[in-house]
Amino acid sequence: MDVLSNLAHGFSVALQPGTLLMALVGCFLGTLVGILPGLGPAATIALLLPLTIGMDPASALIMFAGVYYGAQYGGAITAILLNVPGDAAATVTLLDGHPMAREGRAGAALGIAALSSFVGGTIAVVLLTLIAPPLAELALRMGPPEYFAIMFVGLSLVVALSGEVVLKGLISLLLGLWLASVGIDILAAQPRFTLGLPQLLGGLDFTVVAVGVFAIASVLESIGAPRQDKVFYAPNSLRRLFPTTREIKDCLVAWVNGSCLGFLLGILPGAGATIASFISYGVQRKISRQPERFGKGAPDGVAAPEAANNAAATGALLPLLSFGIPGSGTTAIMLSGLLMWGFRPGPMLMVDAPDLFWGLVASMYIGNVVLLIMNLPMIPIFAQVLRVPKFALYPFIFGLSMVATFAVSERVFDVVLMVVFGFAGYLIVRQKFPLAPLILGFVLGPMMERSLRQTLQMNQNDLAVLFYRPISAVLVTLGILVICAPVLGSILKHRKRAQT
Amino acid sequence: MVKRGDLVTSVILVALSLYILTSSLGWSYFSQNGPGPGYFPFWYGLLLLLLAIVLGLRSVVGVRRDQAPNEAEDTSGAWRSLASCGALAVATLLIYVIGLMSSFALLALFLVRFIFGRSMKEAFVVALVGSAVLYLIFEVGLGMQLPVGIWGM
Numbered sequence: 001m002d003v004l005s006n007l008a009h010g011f012s013v014a015l016q017p018g019t020l021l022m023a024l025v026g027c028f029l030g031t032l033v034g035i036l037p038g039l040g041p042a043a044t045i046a047l048l049l050p051l052t053i054g055m056d057p058a059s060a061l062i063m064f065a066g067v068y069y070g071a072q073y074g075g076a077i078t079a080i081l082l083n084v085p086g087d088a089a090a091t092v093t094l095l096d097g098h099p100m101a102r103e104g105r106a107g108a109a110l111g112i113a114a115l116s117s118f119v120g121g122t123i124a125v126v127l128l129t130l131i132a133p134p135l136a137e138l139a140l141r142m143g144p145p146e147y148f149a150i151m152f153v154g155l156s157l158v159v160a161l162s163g164e165v166v167l168k169g170l171i172s173l174l175l176g177l178w179l180a181s182v183g184i185d186i187l188a189a190q191p192r193f194t195l196g197l198p199q200l201l202g203g204l205d206f207t208v209v210a211v212g213v214f215a216i217a218s219v220l221e222s223i224g225a226p227r228q229d230k231v232f233y234a235p236n237s238l239r240r241l242f243p244t245t246r247e248i249k250d251c252l253v254a255w256v257n258g259s260c261l262g263f264l265l266g267i268l269p270g271a272g273a274t275i276a277s278f279i280s281y282g283v284q285r286k287i288s289r290q291p292e293r294f295g296k297g298a299p300d301g302v303a304a305p306e307a308a309n310n311a312a313a314t315g316a317l318l319p320l321l322s323f324g325i326p327g328s329g330t331t332a333i334m335l336s337g338l339l340m341w342g343f344r345p346g347p348m349l350m351v352d353a354p355d356l357f358w359g360l361v362a363s364m365y366i367g368n369v370v371l372l373i374m375n376l377p378m379i380p381i382f383a384q385v386l387r388v389p390k391f392a393l394y395p396f397i398f399g400l401s402m403v404a405t406f407a408v409s410e411r412v413f414d415v416v417l418m419v420v421f422g423f424a425g426y427l428i429v430r431q432k433f434p435l436a437p438l439i440l441g442f443v444l445g446p447m448m449e450r451s452l453r454q455t456l457q458m459n460q461n462d463l464a465v466l467f468y469r470p471i472s473a474v475l476v477t478l479g480i481l482v483i484c485a486p487v488l489g490s491i492l493k494h495r496k497r498a499q500t
Numbered sequence: 501m502v503k504r505g506d507l508v509t510s511v512i513l514v515a516l517s518l519y520i521l522t523s524s525l526g527w528s529y530f531s532q533n534g535p536g537p538g539y540f541p542f543w544y545g546l547l548l549l550l551l552a553i554v555l556g557l558r559s560v561v562g563v564r565r566d567q568a569p570n571e572a573e574d575t576s577g578a579w580r581s582l583a584s585c586g587a588l589a590v591a592t593l594l595i596y597v598i599g600l601m602s603s604f605a606l607l608a609l610f611l612v613r614f615i616f617g618r619s620m621k622e623a624f625v626v627a628l629v630g631s632a633v634l635y636l637i638f639e640v641g642l643g644m645q646l647p648v649g650i651w652g653m
Contacts, residue, residue: 173550177540178516216585219584220585225577391622395627398588398611399604399607431506453535
């Protein structure tokens with residue numbers, strides 16, 4: 001009952017004209033960046049952050065959420081029409097979506113993707129509404145050791161799931177922790193890693209780092225990438241976008257599978273939309289009566305990953321809203337937005353800022369409907385966006401990054417730093433280091449260091465206290481296992497190979 | 501087969517971790533109030549050093565022939581990216597002299613003409629339209645004062 005009345009309050013916030021407009025803008029921008037190469041939701045939100053100074057925080061956060069889940073849908077458009085995923089999460093969608101386009105069923109594939117995103121997003125937001133409040137209550141009973149343990153297991157998962165090489169994920173995370181240490185240590189008033197530059201005493205600004213490593217690095221990467229081939233244009237008639245009854249029937253199980261798996265995997269730090277879409281596709285193929293259709297244009301091969309990646313984007317907001325701990329690069333940027341607007345993200349958020357919390361949750365119900373209504377008739381228009389020439393787009397993203405970074409603190413020094421991080425980010429990506437652990441390490445670093453030092457202060461500098469308290473003991477052990485499992489696995493594999 | 505990229509990265513990371521370690525040793529590790537500012541950096545610095553060494557060793561001995569990277573692939577793409585990054589760096593430093601809008605316009609001109617190989621006319625259009633859009637959003641729309649250079653633009 002409490003949840004329902006809170007949700008009703010959220011709807012009263014989200015349905016205000018200004019907030020509704022922001023949800024629309026967010027969904028529209030999200031779909032656009034999902035389609036356009038070289039800019040993902042994380043980079044877009046980082047670029048938008050400085051523009052939200054002075055804006056109503058609830059409206060700004062709702063816009064960011066719209067960008068986040070709007071991008072999940074936009075990615076499918078390029079996957080289906082171009083055989084190039086707009087983002088990593090849409091990689092699986094192209095396996096069946098593009099063959100459907102080649103058979104002349106591009107409209108149906110796009111329609112299924114839109115419907116699946118709607119179903120996945122809506123089921124996930126219902127789950128978020130029900131789970132977030134009790135989880136936040138649990139978080140209120142936790143102390144520094146438990147918080148440290150949650151961050152430890154979260155970062156371990158991010159590292160373990162971030163790519164093929166755990167070693168590079170770990171290094172990326174440690175680089176993030178180092179960047180987070182730059183500036184004056186608040187507990188001891190000691191400047192650290194400032195290179196004698198007074199501009200670094202206040203630490204590195206999040207926008208500077210995020211715009212550099214996400215926006216600049218990904219544009220540099222795209223500039224060097226080979227050119228793409230033929231586009232299959234979307235149909236101009238809306239009628240041809242609706243899938244047949246048979247196709248919808250085929251998708252029903254896929255929607256349930258994708259939504260539930262997507263939400264659960266989205267909660268796990270580091271897993272996110274990409275892994276969710278891969279796993280739900282694999283499961284759908286396993287449980288399908290005709291698995292041989294997969295890869296050749298199966299409608300449920302589009303439905304499962306599309307429902308999963310939208311559900312995962314919503315699931316990823318759960319740890320951010322309940323614990324104040326982000327699980328992905330994009331939610332890390334949203335966390336820094338909350339801090340910038342003066343909020344204390346965590347379990348008290350729904351008590352201290354009910355407008356913000358419940359307004360956001362309610363806006364996600366609305367946002368999913370908006371996405372469906374906006375996307376179906378606008379697919380042909382969005383498809384035209386693919387024709388925007390790169391030579392015009394990329395210089396503009398550079399310009400936008402320069403101005404947005406300057407806007408944060410009105411210092412050209414920060415623009416210089418942004419370029420340095422852009423170059424570093426490009427090298428990191430080229431050397432196949434994952435970026436998500438770096439940005440999460442950067443955001444969580446101060447919180448992690450503070451909770452570790454508080455834990456040690458409370459317990460006479462005895463780190464073993466982490467194993468005396470049940471929740472932290474379980475989580476720390478889990479974190480160690482998550483990190484060690486791939487290493488042990490590869491040692492065993494080497495031994496086996498040596499024996500044979 | 502040596503993975504050259506990983507080897508160079510490893511050397512850079514070893515240097516960085518040594519910088520972190522030596523800096524952290526200069527700060528208090530433990531004080532009466534518990535761990536000091538050197539505690540956390542010391543441990544992640546040490547871990548980074550160990551991992552950087554492992555990365556270096558793997559790059560020399562750990563790569564099997566079938567995993568060997570094709571380092572020759574698409575070097576022209578890499579040069580395009582690096583040249584763009586260099587242009588961005590120069591444009592950023594030029595902000596101090598000619599202001600942000602003029603720097604962006606020059607950057608756009610260079611990128612469109614030389615990196616993307618388009619005509620000078622197209623380069624001018626992108627530079628002018630891009631500058632106008634940024635000006636309208638930030639200076640007119642948001643009332644921001646962007647840095648101006650010696651030309652007062």
